[in-house]
Amino acid sequence: MRRLLGFLPLPCLLLVLWLLLNDSLSSGQILLGLIIALILSLLAPILRPVRSHPRRPLTALRLICHVARDIVQSNYLVSLRILQGHASRATPGFLDIPLRIHDPHGLAALACIVTFTPGTVWAGHDTRRHVLTLHVLDLSDPEGLTRIIQDRYERPLMEIFE
Incomplete structure (x- = not known):
């Protein structure tokens, strides 16, 4: 049944x-x-040869709220940078972030989160070294962005999928 x-x-x-x-x-x-x-x-x-077994729905709901807020905030900041033009002094660049998550569904969710957030694009993933490469519109604080990706997105996704 x-x-x-x-x-x-x-x-x-x-x-x-x-x-x-x-x-x-x-x-x-x-x-x-x-x-x-x-x-x-x-x-x-x-x-779908690999099945997903998500857990912790409250963690997922909290993650969705964080992502929604971050998307709105990032839209605002990116639009300011665009309107300011060269005066914004944005420093675009690539950032390598070490990852601990291995679940393919969690990685796919992380890719969506990063790509949905304006100003960041998933540029690559090294499966041997478990490193995510991002292209960032303004790379003025690489440590802060690394901490956000790891603590705010990766850790909840690991709780949900692993």
Whole structure:
């Protein structure tokens, strides 16, 4: 029963999306959508060989709030730098940050967080040395940015995914 409950959300979501996209509740569309949803749901595990088992939903919620606040703040600071032009004295550059997280889902989440935040771009990840390379719009405080990435993003992601 538990396995069936874990399976049902994806086909139900796919069926609803199918019906919305076709703008029809006819019996033919429902049957066709149900067949497609079941087939795609059965094939979906093949596409995800590594399963994710996130834990600590409160930590995830706190991380989402931190990221949202950081995105708003970064948007403001980047827009100021753009409006100031050369007077902003921004010092762009690359920054190598050592990482402790190894879970592929956590790394993907970290990549999204870093890329969503204006002024920073995920430039590379060395899997042997576990080093993240970022391109930063203003690299005036590399130690501070390293601390933010490690403490504010990486540590909660490790709690959630590892």
